[in-house]
Amino acid sequence: MLSRVADSIYWMGRYIERAENIARLVEVNLQLLLDFQDVDDEKLKEHWDPLIRSTGDEEHFFESYDIANSDSVLEFLTFDRENPNSVISCVNAARENARMVRDQITQEMWETLNKLYLFLKSDGARRMYDKAIHDFYAEIKEHSHLFLGLAEATVSRTEGYDFLQVGTFLERADKTTRILDIKYHMLLPSVNDVGGAIDVAQWIAILRSASAYEAYHQIYVTDVIPAKIAELLIFSETFPRSIRYCVKELNDRLHDISGCPMANYSNEAERLCGRLLSELNYGSVEEVFSEGLHEYLDRIQERLNEIGGSTYKAYMFLPPVDMAGEIQVQQQQ
Amino acid sequence: MHFENYQTEDFFDEMFEAPGKVRPHYAKLAERFARLSDEEFDQKRQAVDLSFLRAGVTFTVYSDNQGTERIMPFDLIPRIIPASEWDYIERGLKQRMEALNLFLHDIYHDQKILKDGIIPPSYVLSSKDFRREMMGVDVPKNLYIHICGTDLIRDADGQYLVLEDNGRCPSGVSYVLENRAAMRRAFPNMFPRAGVRPVEHYAEDLLKMLKYISPTQEREPTVVVLTPGVYNSAYFEHCFLARQMGVEIVEGRDLVVRDSKVYMRTTKGLKQVDVIYRRINDDFLDPSVFNADSVLGVPGIYNAVRAGTIGLANAIGTGVADDKVMYYFVPRMIKYYLNQDPILPNVETYLPSEKEDYDYVIENMEKLVVKAANEAGGYGMLLGPWATKEEIETFRAAVKENPRNYIAQNPISLSRHPTYCNELGFEGRHIDFRPYIICGEKISITPGGLTRVALRKGSLVVNSSQGGGAKDSWVLYGEE
Numbered sequence: 001m002l003s004r005v006a007d008s009i010y011w012m013g014r015y016i017e018r019a020e021n022i023a024r025l026v027e028v029n030l031q032l033l034l035d036f037q038d039v040d041d042e043k044l045k046e047h048w049d050p051l052i053r054s055t056g057d058e059e060h061f062f063e064s065y066d067i068a069n070s071d072s073v074l075e076f077l078t079f080d081r082e083n084p085n086s087v088i089s090c091v092n093a094a095r096e097n098a099r100m101v102r103d104q105i106t107q108e109m110w111e112t113l114n115k116l117y118l119f120l121k122s123d124g125a126r127r128m129y130d131k132a133i134h135d136f137y138a139e140i141k142e143h144s145h146l147f148l149g150l151a152e153a154t155v156s157r158t159e160g161y162d163f164l165q166v167g168t169f170l171e172r173a174d175k176t177t178r179i180l181d182i183k184y185h186m187l188l189p190s191v192n193d194v195g196g197a198i199d200v201a202q203w204i205a206i207l208r209s210a211s212a213y214e215a216y217h218q219i220y221v222t223d224v225i226p227a228k229i230a231e232l233l234i235f236s237e238t239f240p241r242s243i244r245y246c247v248k249e250l251n252d253r254l255h256d257i258s259g260c261p262m263a264n265y266s267n268e269a270e271r272l273c274g275r276l277l278s279e280l281n282y283g284s285v286e287e288v289f290s291e292g293l294h295e296y297l298d299r300i301q302e303r304l305n306e307i308g309g310s311t312y313k314a315y316m317f318l319p320p321v322d323m324a325g326e327i328q329v330q331q332q333q
Numbered sequence: 334m335h336f337e338n339y340q341t342e343d344f345f346d347e348m349f350e351a352p353g354k355v356r357p358h359y360a361k362l363a364e365r366f367a368r369l370s371d372e373e374f375d376q377k378r379q380a381v382d383l384s385f386l387r388a389g390v391t392f393t394v395y396s397d398n399q400g401t402e403r404i405m406p407f408d409l410i411p412r413i414i415p416a417s418e419w420d421y422i423e424r425g426l427k428q429r430m431e432a433l434n435l436f437l438h439d440i441y442h443d444q445k446i447l448k449d450g451i452i453p454p455s456y457v458l459s460s461k462d463f464r465r466e467m468m469g470v471d472v473p474k475n476l477y478i479h480i481c482g483t484d485l486i487r488d489a490d491g492q493y494l495v496l497e498d499n500g501r502c503p504s505g506v507s508y509v510l511e512n513r514a515a516m517r518r519a520f521p522n523m524f525p526r527a528g529v530r531p532v533e534h535y536a537e538d539l540l541k542m543l544k545y546i547s548p549t550q551e552r553e554p555t556v557v558v559l560t561p562g563v564y565n566s567a568y569f570e571h572c573f574l575a576r577q578m579g580v581e582i583v584e585g586r587d588l589v590v591r592d593s594k595v596y597m598r599t600t601k602g603l604k605q606v607d608v609i610y611r612r613i614n615d616d617f618l619d620p621s622v623f624n625a626d627s628v629l630g631v632p633g634i635y636n637a638v639r640a641g642t643i644g645l646a647n648a649i650g651t652g653v654a655d656d657k658v659m660y661y662f663v664p665r666m667i668k669y670y671l672n673q674d675p676i677l678p679n680v681e682t683y684l685p686s687e688k689e690d691y692d693y694v695i696e697n698m699e700k701l702v703v704k705a706a707n708e709a710g711g712y713g714m715l716l717g718p719w720a721t722k723e724e725i726e727t728f729r730a731a732v733k734e735n736p737r738n739y740i741a742q743n744p745i746s747l748s749r750h751p752t753y754c755n756e757l758g759f760e761g762r763h764i765d766f767r768p769y770i771i772c773g774e775k776i777s778i779t780p781g782g783l784t785r786v787a788l789r790k791g792s793l794v795v796n797s798s799q800g801g802g803a804k805d806s807w808v809l810y811g812e813e
Contacts, residue, residue: 002587006600099389100563103576107388114389159600257600315600321586323620326632330590330621333636 001159005104007316008097009160012105013167015094016113019087020144021175022077023137025051025182028209030133032201033070041069048073050185054178057085078129087140088120106154109147116143162253166311169253173246174304177297179209180233183226184294200224206233215239230293231285243300244280251277254311268310276303335367336751339759345491345748346761347412357813358415365523366410377519378409378753384518390511392566392797405508406802408752411516412764412784413807419780422493425677426483426768427776428667433498433654434772435670437477441467441650451669452662456686459737460659461707462501462652464615466622470639472648473546474773479646480539480610481770482506482783485677487748494680494745496765497660500651502612505783506769507570510535510577512805513781529807532781535769536577539610542773543578546644547607554607554644556580557597559588561613561629571612585613590633593640608644609634615649657706657740658684681743685736694741695729701741703728716793718744747793750804752786763787765795766806780808 029051048068052058057076060083065072080086084093095117102110119125119139129136148168155161186202193199203224207213210233219236220228236242251262251273260266265274288296341349348359355363366374382404385391391402414422439446440457441464447454457463482503484496513532517524540556547554560571562584575582587597588606596603611618617627622635637643653659661682664675683690683701694701698717705713715728732739749761768782784804785795795801 001600002581002583003598003600004584004587005581096563099568099572102389102569102572103580103582110389111387114387118386318586318598321589323628323632326589327621327625330619330633330636333593333633 001104001163003316003318005101006159006163007312008100009104009163010167010311010316012094012097012101012113013164014171015090015097016144016147017168017171018085018175019090019094020141021172021179022055022085022087022090023140023144024175024209024211025054025179026074026077027134027137027141028205030137031208032205041067044069046186050182052076053185054182055085056178057083074133079126091117091120091140101160104160106150108154109150112143112147112150116140116147119143159257162257163315165253166250166257169246169249170304170308170311172241173243173250174301176210176233176241176243176246177300177304179206180230181294181297182206182209184297203229210241212239212241227285227289230288234288235280235283235285244277247273247277247280250307257315267314269307269314272303272307272310276300276307336363336759339751339761341749341761343489344746344761344763345487345489347487347748347750347764348410349751358413358809360813361527362411362413362523365520374409374753381407381409381515381519384515385511388511389569390507391569405797406788407512407515408786408788408802408804409516409519410751410753410759411805411807412750412766413809415809415812417812418493419808422485422677422768423778425493425495425675426770426778428671428673428676429483429495429498429663430478430481430770430772430776432663432667432670433481433500434475434477436666437648437651437654438475439670440653441477442469446666446669449669451665452659456658456662456737457653460653460656462615462650462656464650464653466635467648467650471641472638473548473641473644476546476772477648477651478654479542479546479648479772481772482767483770485766485768486680486745487766489746489748491748493677495660495663495677496680497657498655498663499767500647500654501614502647503767503769504567504570504612505767506535506779507573508803509769509779509781509783509806510573512783512803516805527807528810530780530810532779535771535779536574538771538773538777538779539574540578540580542771543608543610543644543646545773546646548641548644549607555605556608556610557588557606558582559609559611559613559631560584561617565612567612574610585627585629585631588631588634590631590637593633593636594642595631595634595637606643608646610646615652618649652707657704658686658737661740680745683741685732685739685741690741691736694732694739698725698729698732698741700744702744703732703739703741706738706740716744744793750784750786752788752802752804754788754790760790762790763793763795764804781806 029047033047045068048070051073052061052068061076064082065076076083076086078087081089083089095113098105098110098113151164183202183206203226204213207216207229212232216229216232219232232239232242234243236245239245254270254273255262258266258270260270265271339349339352341352348356350356385404385407391404436446446452447457478500480503482499482505484499485493486496487493509532543556544554557580558571558575560568560582572582581597583597589596589598595606597606613629616624618630619632619634620627620630621632635649638645638649660679661684664679667673667675683694685691685694701717703715703717715724717725747763747765750764751759752762754760764784764786766782766784768778770776770778784806785801786804787793787795788802789800
């Protein structure tokens with residue numbers, strides 16, 4: 001497969017997954033808002049600030065907006081073309097990448113992505129957003145699910161599929177760390193509120209944004225306990241949005257691409273990914289909390305970035321052609 | 334939907350012999366449309382437009398910096414060609430292709446046709462698309478034009494005429510296939526009974542030809558489509574064809590030349606390429622030989638061609654046969670190489686660079702169509718009878734300045750076809766026809782083609798960049 005094509009497929013996977021996860025984050029925050037009493041500006045700010053901080057785009061946000069409230073944060077995360085990580089920017093980028101590899105993806109996948117793009121560009125999208133905002137984000141998630149489902153059901157298991165999965169799972173692992181990290185940024189009114197109604201509501205929201213609410217209750221027939229939630233979202237071997245699950249998929253796909261046997265590595269990406277997977281396989285939630293959840297998640301995000309970077313170097317990086325040099329060489333022949 | 338008020342006026346109408354009198358090969362279609370209510374027709378029209386947009390069957394218009402994607406306006410009434418007419422077109426085009434390929438081989442080798450005085454050498458050698466670099470270079474199977482989209486028109490008597498040979502990188506074939514798919518969706522029940530020949534094997538024929546021109550036959554040849562990139566207006570088509578053939582679509586930066594062999598850069602290292610279907614013009618193909626500023630091309634492709642390690646479709650230097658002045662000589666080529674009379678006639682053409690034609694062209698410019706020899710897409714053209722005084726004077730000056738760069742033709746009253754014109758209902762609109770020809774082991778012509786229609790009333794310009802639309806084109810198994 002062409003290196004350039006692998007690169008586009010990888011980014012197509014990442015961007016569509018990113019768009020979906022933004023929709024998830026936003027939707028849950030909206031639901032949380034419904035549980036509040038006496039909403040004022042200060043409370044709203046406390047409510048929306050963590051969302052911006054968890055995306056890592058807070059600097060960018062405060063360049064364009066003065067205050068974090070429903071309007072500004074939603075606009076920033078959804079329709080703001082200046083924000084490269086808004087839903088619309090992600091969908092545009094996914095589609096641009098898809099356009100470059102249209103010969104590699106199936107007609108159905110392309111049409112799904114294109115439909116989402118056309119929808120977001122249409123006046124209908126704005127109307128739906130104004131009138132039925134939950135439907136709006138549900139629409140984005142649905143298209144993303146359809147896209148992933150089509151990839152499962154229609155794409156041959158060759159290199160292209162592997163690169164798509166690498167992009168998808170890398171992004172998903174990263175976004176799960178960010179969803180979990182949101183709770184770190186959310187302030188409770190006082191220390192006494194730990195374990196109280198608001199605290200529980202916030203943790204439930206975290207579960208919901210990772211589609212993990214049902215999984216949690218199936219696995220831990222118990223109340224909402226923060227340590228268990230962290231355990232599920234970081235270490236679960238079976239829940240498909242947990243960090244460990246995503247990294248395992250990532251590791252499998254990287255080995256599929258190279259053909260290198262498991263437990264060995266043939267390049268830096270495989271080495272880093274294998275090491276991270278071991279850490280997750282043998283880690284415990286007690287260790288996480290003793291290190292500090294936020295610090296731990298930060299470290300995982302860095303590791304994921306390194307894996308992404310070394311995958312790029314191993315397969316997709318094209319040393320730019322030195323045109324003048326090439327021309328000279330060819331003219332001498 | 335009916336055609337009661339439809340007027341043919343003084344034109345050759347494809348569907349009606351006279352008002353109210355349908356030609357036999359359109360009878361079934363007329364019957365089907367008669368049973369269609371206005372609402373149904375409207376629904377189908379919108380459904381087709383939407384499906385084009387969703388599938389991304391678009392071309393890009395760069396009127397603003399955003400680059401707007403537009404669909405080509407599609408007219409639901411197909412253009413129909415009965416078997417006997419198609420047979421005639423096919424014979425004519427095959428003959429023409431054979432002659433053109435012999436001509437290209439000749440002028441890049443012995444130049445017998447010039448030495449024998451059939452074509453004045455200056456015309457060939459002064460063509461800006463004549464590539465001296467190709468002199469004495471052998472190309473696989475001696476084929477130069479592998480893919481051709483010849484533009485045909487019909488005059489007031491219904492006679493088919495060749496308007497131009499597009500032997501460089503003709504585009505539009507994806508529309509032929511997509512238009513047919515859209516028609517099948519819109520009228521699923523009509524097809525089994527209409528006796529329409531399929532066009533869907535185009536990509537298969539194309540791939541077969543591309544493999545045929547591979548310099549190596551020991552292993553399965555690696556074929557690629559070379560595109561200028563995602564911002565090219567025909568990018569959709571490049572992808573479409575690559576996907577249908579199941580081959581890689583590459584950009585210039587994906588290819589490198591080492592030891593006069595072409596390689597593509599893959600996730601597993603360099604892989605040798607055997608055949609390139611290129612959709613980049615000669616000028617931009619190889620910056621080490623042609624336009625040095627090109628960032629789209631691949632330095633060294635020419636060396637690979639010369640070394641015979643790569644099959645390139647179309648070959649470098651076919652543009653000289655596309656030159657509108659050379660068009661004038663195609664009937665002579667047919668006579669010279671094949672010893673036959675041309676089956677499909679040219680439009681009567683004057684060469685201002687010849688003394689006797691020069692005076693006639695300069696004096697009668699307001700009656701003539703004048704074209705620049707090397708332009709395409711409906712640009713660089715004067716439609717004398719419809720032009721303003723200033724336009725005529727501009728062209729008169731330009732022709733005097735450089736007569737070699739122009740040809741002139743008598744205006745042809747293009748045939749018309751019933752076309753849906755919004756609130757006006759059905760009206761006659763001028764059309765042309767571009768069938769797609771593949772020259773490999775044998776010459777095959779996809780039974781169908783792109784019928785372009787000038788949607789503006791009275792307009793003769795069918796180019797999509799200038800307000801043209803398209804129709805599905807049906808070639809029938811039989812006569813009706």
